[in-house]
Amino acid sequence: xxxxxxxxxxxxxxxxxxxxxxxxxxxxxxxxxxxxxxxxxxxxxxxxxxxxxxxxxxxxxxxxxxxxxxxxxxxxxxxxxxxxxxxxxxxxxxxxxxxxxxxxxxxxxxxxxxxxxxxxxxxxxxxxxxxxxxxxxxxxxxxxxxxxxxxxxxxxxxxxxxxxxxxxxxxxxxxxxxxxxxxxxxxxxxxxxxxxxxxxxxxxxxxxxxxxxxxxxxxxxxxxxxxxxxxxxxxxxxxxxxxxxxxxxxxxxxxxxxxxxxxxxxxxxxxxxxxxxxxxxxxxxxxxxxxxxxxxxxxxxxxxxxxxxxxxxx
Numbered sequence: 001x002x003x004x005x006x007x008x009x010x011x012x013x014x015x016x017x018x019x020x021x022x023x024x025x026x027x028x029x030x031x032x033x034x035x036x037x038x039x040x041x042x043x044x045x046x047x048x049x050x051x052x053x054x055x056x057x058x059x060x061x062x063x064x065x066x067x068x069x070x071x072x073x074x075x076x077x078x079x080x081x082x083x084x085x086x087x088x089x090x091x092x093x094x095x096x097x098x099x100x101x102x103x104x105x106x107x108x109x110x111x112x113x114x115x116x117x118x119x120x121x122x123x124x125x126x127x128x129x130x131x132x133x134x135x136x137x138x139x140x141x142x143x144x145x146x147x148x149x150x151x152x153x154x155x156x157x158x159x160x161x162x163x164x165x166x167x168x169x170x171x172x173x174x175x176x177x178x179x180x181x182x183x184x185x186x187x188x189x190x191x192x193x194x195x196x197x198x199x200x201x202x203x204x205x206x207x208x209x210x211x212x213x214x215x216x217x218x219x220x221x222x223x224x225x226x227x228x229x230x231x232x233x234x235x236x237x238x239x240x241x242x243x244x245x246x247x248x249x250x251x252x253x254x255x256x257x258x259x260x261x262x263x264x265x266x267x268x269x270x271x272x273x274x275x276x277x278x279x280x281x282x283x284x285x286x287x288x289x290x291x292x293x294x295x296x297x298x299x300x301x302x303x304x305x306x307x308x309x310x311x312x313x314x
Contacts, residue, residue, distance in 0.1 A: 001157050001242075001259045014086060014206035018313070023251040025254075028249075028250055028253050028254060029250070029254065029262070030263055031246050031249065031250065032174065032246055032250025032254065032259060034243065034246050034249075034263050035244065035247035035250070035262075036242040036247075036262050036264070036265040036269075037265045037266070037269050038238050038239050038242075038243045038245060038269075039239055039263075039266045039269075040265060040266040040267065040268065040269025040270040040272075041234070041239065041269065041270075041273060041275065042101060042102075042105060042235065042239060043105045043273075044230045044270070044272050044273045044274070045234060045239075046058065046102055046106060046231075046236060047105065047106070048227075048231075049227040049228055049230065049231035050102075050231050050232070051160075051221040051222075051224065051228055052106060053106070053218075053221075054218050054221050055098075055099045055100075055101075055102035055103040055105075055106060055218075056099040056102075056210055056213060056214040056217060057214050057217045057218050057219075057220060057221060058098070058099075058102040058232070058235070059094075059095075059098030059099040059101070059102055059206075059210050059214075060098075060207055060211060060214045060238065061232040061235070061236060062098055062167050062232065062236050062240050063094045063095075063098055063203045063206045063210060063236075063240065064204065064207025064208065064210070064211065064235065064236040065207075065236050065238040065303060066202070066240035067094075067199075067200050067201075067202070067203030067204030067206070067207050067240075067241070067243040068200075068204060068206075068207075069200070070164045070196055070197070070199050070200025070201075070203060070204070071197075071200040071201070071204055071294055072175045072201070073155045074193075074194065074196045074197035074200050075196040076178075076192060076193050076194075076209060077201075078190075078193075078201055079190065080190075080191075082190050082201075085183075085187055086198075086201035087205045088204050089180055089183060089184060089187075089201075089205070090185065090201065090202040090203070090204070090205025090206040090207060090209065091178065091205065091209055092176045092180035092183070093176070093177055093180035093184075093202050093206065093244075094202055094203055094205070094206020094209075094210075095206035095209035095210055096173065096176040097137040097176050097177045097180070097206075097209075097297060098173075098206065098210070099210065100169040100170070100172045100173030100176070101169075101170075102220065103165070103166065103169040104166045104169040105168075105171035105174065106166075107163040107165055107166030107169070108163055108166035108167070108170065122206050122255070123133070124181050124182060125184040127178055129178060131214045131241040136189050140160060143307070144261060145294070146291055146294070147230070147261060147264045147291070147292050147293045147295030148158050149288070149291065150264075150287075150288045150289065150290070150291030150292030150293075150294075150295055152288065153284050153287060153288025153289075153291065158178040169253050181251060181259070181308040183251075184198075184248060184251050185251055185252075188252060189248075189252060194249075195239075195245045195249035195252070196245045198209045198245075199243070199244035200249055202244065203240060205242065205246060205264075227298055250262075264295060267292070268289065268292055268293065271289065
């Protein structure tokens with residue numbers, strides 16, 4: 001018989017942590033997914049509201065005001081190595097991405113431009129091997145390929161216009177952001193700096209990079225009407241500071257193999273917006289839509305099992 005001082009083993013934390021961790025992971029995935037979902041509206045906003053021929057100015061207006069607002073709200077400045085790290089991340093995630101994204105949106109149909117971003121999970125997976133020494137599972141590789149094929153079925157058809165400059169711009173922007181995702185995961189965040197501060201740093205750095213280039217190359221559009229003002233406000237707030245804050249929060253909590261496929265939401269949302277504007281989906285496009293959604297959801301699983309293992313996000 002055990003003595004009074006002997007106690008039965010306490011239940012392991014894992015047994016109780018798994019359901020809570022699973023719920024927390026679902027919330028994290030949902031909040032992170034809002035960022036690429038919002039980015040999917042960029043193509044319609046660009047073609048319907050913004051003055052044409054000014055992709056750098058559009059990128060500047062999306063980045064710099066939002067970045068300065070983020071700095072004012074966070075009240076945290078970079079320290080030490082984070083001055084140059086914020087500059088590098090800002091150049092990749094904002095300074096290079098934004099003008100290339102708007103250029104692709106101007107020269108390609110929204111769905112086609114968005115499809116190019118669907119290759120990002122595969123680019124991130126390749127960079128993760130080289131930079132993070134993180135080899136994605138065959139499961140996530142496979143679903144990444146299926147996701148690209150699914151989005152391709154949705155938006156690439158006989159009527160798709162392919163412009164060489166637009167395609168190169170879209171691929172260049174996707175590659176820049178893929179590099180930014182991997183470096184963000186590698187460097188993390190410094191102590192005392194939250195996702196809002198990180199978003200503010202990068203948007204400001206990218207905006208300051210675009211400012212002299214925009215003034216020297218493009219200048220300011222001759223006419224900015226009320227619709228364009230609304231477009232810039234939407235892209236800078238929901239598509240800028242809010243989306244990037246949620247995105248950097250998610251990257252810090254999720255593995256790259258789970259966060260990168262969420263960008264598939266961008267072309268899917270662009271397709272849904274197109275339907276709302278009067279477009280329709282054929283049978284192959286509908287099949288592709290289902291495949292892309294399945295790939296996005298399946299990539300959140302580390303294996304055919306569960307979202308978390310051992311009470312920790314995988």
